[in-house]
Every structure is written in structure tokens, then in C-alpha cells.
Amino acid sequence: MEDKRQRARVQGGWAGPANIRTASRAASGVSNPSNQVLSSIAQSEVRREKLIPSERQFVFKAPQEVVRKVPEPIIIEKQGQYEISALPSGVSRLHLIPGFIDSQEADWMFEQLLQEVPWRQRTHTRKDLTYEEPRLTAWYGELPYTYSQLTLQPNPNWHPLLTMLKDRIEEITKHTFNSLLCNLYRNEKDSVDWHSDDEPALGRNPVIASLSFGATRMFEMRKNPLPENADYTYVQRVCVPLDHGTLLIMEGATQEDWQHRVPKEYHSREARINLTFRTMYPDPEAV
CATH class of the missing domain: 2.60.120.590 (Alpha-ketoglutarate-dependent dioxygenase AlkB-like)
Structure with missing residues (x-):
């Protein structure tokens, strides 16, 4: 009895065993916050790769127009x-x-x-x-x-x-x-x-x-x-x-x-x- 009261004071009256909270969150369809963070980072990397070309795409191309020089008199x-x-x-x-x-x-x-x-x-x-x-x-x-x-x-x-x-x-x-x-x-x-x-x-x-x-x-x-x-x-x-x-x-x-x-x-x-x-x-x- 004394243990239950102590646990209630530390975790709050709503707190239950860790394994019970995880199971109930999974059952209700709520994802793990750490998984959301990882997913968001992955999506950002994909978007960044699309916006910023890789180094192999930075290739110098000579101008197509022929450079004209003023002839010496x-x-x-x-x-x-x-x-x-x-x-x-x-x-x-x-x-x-x-x-x-x-x-x-x-x-x-x-x-x-x-x-x-x-x-x-x-x-x-x-x-x-x-x-x-x-x-x-x-x-x-x-x-x-x-x-x-x-x-x-x-x-x-x-x-x-x-x-x-x-x-x-x-x-x-x-x-x-x-x-x-x-x-x-x-x-x-x-x-x-x-x-x-x-x-x-x-x-x-x-x-x-x-x-x-x-x-x-x-x-x-x-x-x-x-x-x-x-x-x-x-x-x-x-x-x-x-x-x-x-x-x-x-x-x-x-x-x-x-x-x-x-x-x-x-x-x-x-x-x-x-x-x-x-x-x-x-x-x-x-x-």
C-alpha cells in the first residue's frame, strides 16, 4: 500500500507501468515521438537532395556563342x-x-x-x-x-x-x-x-x-x-x-x-x- 502511494506521488496518479503505456499508445495508433523525428529528418534530406544538386552536376560548360575580338588595325x-x-x-x-x-x-x-x-x-x-x-x-x-x-x-x-x-x-x-x-x-x-x-x-x-x-x-x-x-x-x-x-x-x-x-x-x-x-x-x- 505504501509503495502504491509513493509511486503515485512520483509519477502522478495517472501513471501506470511503462509497458502498459506503450501498449496502450500502440493500440490507439499514436506513433512514438522519436520515430516521428526520424521520419521528418529523412523527408527533409530527400527534399534537400532535390533542391541542391550533387557536386557531380557542377560541371563547367563553355559558352555556345563565339567570342568576337576587335581586330588590330x-x-x-x-x-x-x-x-x-x-x-x-x-x-x-x-x-x-x-x-x-x-x-x-x-x-x-x-x-x-x-x-x-x-x-x-x-x-x-x-x-x-x-x-x-x-x-x-x-x-x-x-x-x-x-x-x-x-x-x-x-x-x-x-x-x-x-x-x-x-x-x-x-x-x-x-x-x-x-x-x-x-x-x-x-x-x-x-x-x-x-x-x-x-x-x-x-x-x-x-x-x-x-x-x-x-x-x-x-x-x-x-x-x-x-x-x-x-x-x-x-x-x-x-x-x-x-x-x-x-x-x-x-x-x-x-x-x-x-x-x-x-x-x-x-x-x-x-x-x-x-x-x-x-x-x-x-x-x-x-x-
């Missing part, structure tokens, strides 16, 4: 003829002649042209905005010349020095020219942006002879992108440093397949004169 400095592209439209060629005019002779020619050519700064209008061209120009020829919606009026009164230079260039190139665009870059801030000399009045595949005096400036060219990929980032580029007295001749499909420019420069540059001889046609369709 081709630098042309030595005398010679260069084929820079061959496309269905034709072959594009450059002919570089450094020292075409002797340095001492080029010095006095530069000074005479700088003082006696009627240089003018043209004003452009684009989308109702006007701006001054960052260079000075002069036009010689019996026909007008229109570029970038700007028309230069005929000027048949050639300076004698320009006539002499035209004759010398015609002798070595075996091409004839009847027009001339003179360009004066006063300093490193003067420039001309990307363009092609492909005006209809120049005919198909025009020959342009470019003679430079004064400070060396970089003449840059870039190939026109194919129609399905009109992005100039990855096209081929050519750079030609044009020194005092250097003659550069552009032939073939150069004006159709390439653009060129003289960019602004960060370092100080003295004045430069560039003479671009060309042939104009009154009726280009008849050429």
Missing part, C-alpha cells in the same frame, strides 16, 4: 601598293609614296599654299542645327561639288602651284584629274569625320590622290560592315600616318567598301594642308 607606313580588301564590288587598293615631294621643296610649297589659297570655313546645317566645319577648305574645278548637303561653287582659276602638282601626280599615276578639294587642319582640334568620297558626280570607283604637307596626321580607314551586321566595332581598320610630302592614292572599290577620316588628336599638332585631286563628271550615269 593594319599600319601602313612603307612605300608600296596594298590590296586592303577584295569583295564582290571589287578590289580596294592603296598606293603610298612617302617623300613624293622632297622635304625642302615641300616646305616652301606649304608656306605658299597656306598664304595664297582662299581658305574658308564652311557652315553645315543638319536637323535645323548649324555648326562650323572643324577645318578650312577651298575648291578648284569647273564643276560644283556637293557633299554633306553643302555645295562648293565652281572655281576654274587654279593656283599655278596646284596646277604644277596636278601635272606631277598625273604623270606618276597615269590618271587625269580635273578637280581639287584643299583642306587646312589648323591644329590638333581640326578634323573630318567618317565618310566616303562616293558622291555620284565622282563616278563609279573613283581614283582619289591625296597629297599632304605640314604636320603628320593619322589617316584612318574602316571597312563598311556587311548589311546583316551593321556594326563597325569588329570591322577591319587601316591606319596610315601621312607625313610632309607624302602622296596616298585610293583606287578600285575603296570608296564603296571603306570609310576614312582624320580624327582629332590629344597632343599638340601644327598646321597641315591636304590636297585631294579627283575627277568630276557632268553626267555620272554616262561614265
Whole structure:
């Protein structure tokens, strides 16, 4: 009797023998708490394996897209003829002649042209905005010349020095020219942006002879992108440093397949004169 009372005080009046409580819980369908914990842990592991792939699935795969690199520009400095592209439209060629005019002779020619050519700064209008061209120009020829919606009026009164230079260039190139665009870059801030000399009045595949005096400036060219990929980032580029007295001749499909420019420069540059001889046609369709 005393044992029963003591057991009641320790376990509570409801407590019974351990084996009886287990049997009654099993009979009533209540599971063991420890089994529930184990089952919950197992289910969590299954879910975690589904959410987090195993280490064997972390495999590097190379990107499917081909990485494109910007091509290094081709630098042309030595005398010679260069084929820079061959496309269905034709072959594009450059002919570089450094020292075409002797340095001492080029010095006095530069000074005479700088003082006696009627240089003018043209004003452009684009989308109702006007701006001054960052260079000075002069036009010689019996026909007008229109570029970038700007028309230069005929000027048949050639300076004698320009006539002499035209004759010398015609002798070595075996091409004839009847027009001339003179360009004066006063300093490193003067420039001309990307363009092609492909005006209809120049005919198909025009020959342009470019003679430079004064400070060396970089003449840059870039190939026109194919129609399905009109992005100039990855096209081929050519750079030609044009020194005092250097003659550069552009032939073939150069004006159709390439653009060129003289960019602004960060370092100080003295004045430069560039003479671009060309042939104009009154009726280009008849050429």
C-alpha cells in the first residue's frame, strides 16, 4: 500500500507501468515521438537532395556563342601598293609614296599654299542645327561639288602651284584629274569625320590622290560592315600616318567598301594642308 502511494506521488496518479503505456499508445495508433523525428529528418534530406544538386552536376560548360575580338588595325607606313580588301564590288587598293615631294621643296610649297589659297570655313546645317566645319577648305574645278548637303561653287582659276602638282601626280599615276578639294587642319582640334568620297558626280570607283604637307596626321580607314551586321566595332581598320610630302592614292572599290577620316588628336599638332585631286563628271550615269 505504501509503495502504491509513493509511486503515485512520483509519477502522478495517472501513471501506470511503462509497458502498459506503450501498449496502450500502440493500440490507439499514436506513433512514438522519436520515430516521428526520424521520419521528418529523412523527408527533409530527400527534399534537400532535390533542391541542391550533387557536386557531380557542377560541371563547367563553355559558352555556345563565339567570342568576337576587335581586330588590330593594319599600319601602313612603307612605300608600296596594298590590296586592303577584295569583295564582290571589287578590289580596294592603296598606293603610298612617302617623300613624293622632297622635304625642302615641300616646305616652301606649304608656306605658299597656306598664304595664297582662299581658305574658308564652311557652315553645315543638319536637323535645323548649324555648326562650323572643324577645318578650312577651298575648291578648284569647273564643276560644283556637293557633299554633306553643302555645295562648293565652281572655281576654274587654279593656283599655278596646284596646277604644277596636278601635272606631277598625273604623270606618276597615269590618271587625269580635273578637280581639287584643299583642306587646312589648323591644329590638333581640326578634323573630318567618317565618310566616303562616293558622291555620284565622282563616278563609279573613283581614283582619289591625296597629297599632304605640314604636320603628320593619322589617316584612318574602316571597312563598311556587311548589311546583316551593321556594326563597325569588329570591322577591319587601316591606319596610315601621312607625313610632309607624302602622296596616298585610293583606287578600285575603296570608296564603296571603306570609310576614312582624320580624327582629332590629344597632343599638340601644327598646321597641315591636304590636297585631294579627283575627277568630276557632268553626267555620272554616262561614265
